[in-house]
Amino acid sequence: MPELAEVEYYRKRWNPALGQKILEVKLHGEKRIFRQTDSAALASALKGQKLSSSETHGKQMMFRFTGDIWLGVHLGMSGELRFESAKYEPAKHDHLAIFTKAGAMVFEDARLFGLVLFAQSKSPPPWWSDLPPRINSEQFTKQYLIDSLQRSKSAPIKALLLDQSVFPGVGNWLADEILWQAELRPDRTFSNLSKTDVQKLWQTTREVCQQALNSIGEDMEAIPKGWLFDARWSNAGLCPKHKKPLTRETIGGRTSAFCPLCQK
DNA sequence: GTAAATGTTCGGGC
DNA sequence: AGCCCGAACATTTA
Secondary structure (H helix, E strand, O other): OOOHHHHHHHHHOOHHHEOOEOOEEEEOOOOHHHOOOOHHHHHHHHOOOEEEEEEEEOOEEEEEEOOOEEEEEEOOOOEEEEEEOOOOOOOOOEEEEEEOOOOEEEEEEOOOOOEEEEEEOOOOOHHHHOOOOOOOOOOOOHHHHHHHHOOOOOOEHHHHHOOOOOOOOOOHHHHHHHHHHOOOOOOOEHHHOOHHHHHHHHHHHHHHHHHHHHHOOOOOOOOOOOOHHHHHHOOOOEOOOOOOEOEEEEEOOEEEEEOOOOOO
């Protein structure tokens, strides 16, 4: 489900547990989301500790606990976080539930493409420290974008936007939104973009991500007005600008929606 | 019953 | 070497 703004929204759902002591951890340790983690070690290490802070970086979430604990959560395709009552009974797809007096931090993931990461160390683990620059950081300059994409000669820009090592947090709908707002067809290659196109791509990427964080990051329902987003999912697939039908085709391995009239 | 879903990783071809 | 594509992963929903 989630891209950078939704990830930020879900991260905040565990805020009621800030400062709370962990009383119990219930988990489905054999599930795929624990494929890189010793789930039993995680459960025993968490007990008695307190949630101290949390952050997101693209689609990666990181929860800090006392005792030098780093808990990473990636929501994959269908994951979500909830906060439930202290006496909540985890359901079928609630693979991780961390109980405090105030309530339970729950990670639900039906399709199991999500991931739980765990480390106990003074310094940040590689899965948190080795991430590429955030899109809205100062390091994400136009030159950085050019340097990162220059090698790519034949891949469609849609596929490039989905590359998490360059655009952390951009997923299928944000990529379509960026390309629609930048008026660039998803099947263009980076090598044939003009200087103006590159400027537009860079600037629109930053703006769309920032606006998504500002709106959806606070409230999942708050989709900015006039975005492609609504037409992509709910409406009859009409371009919000002139109400003509959008094209849908698989580009970069994913269904892409774009307007053949405004995107060149 | 079939297809598709807001993600990532793997392997093969080039 | 490294780019690019398609398949695989597991489950629900239309």
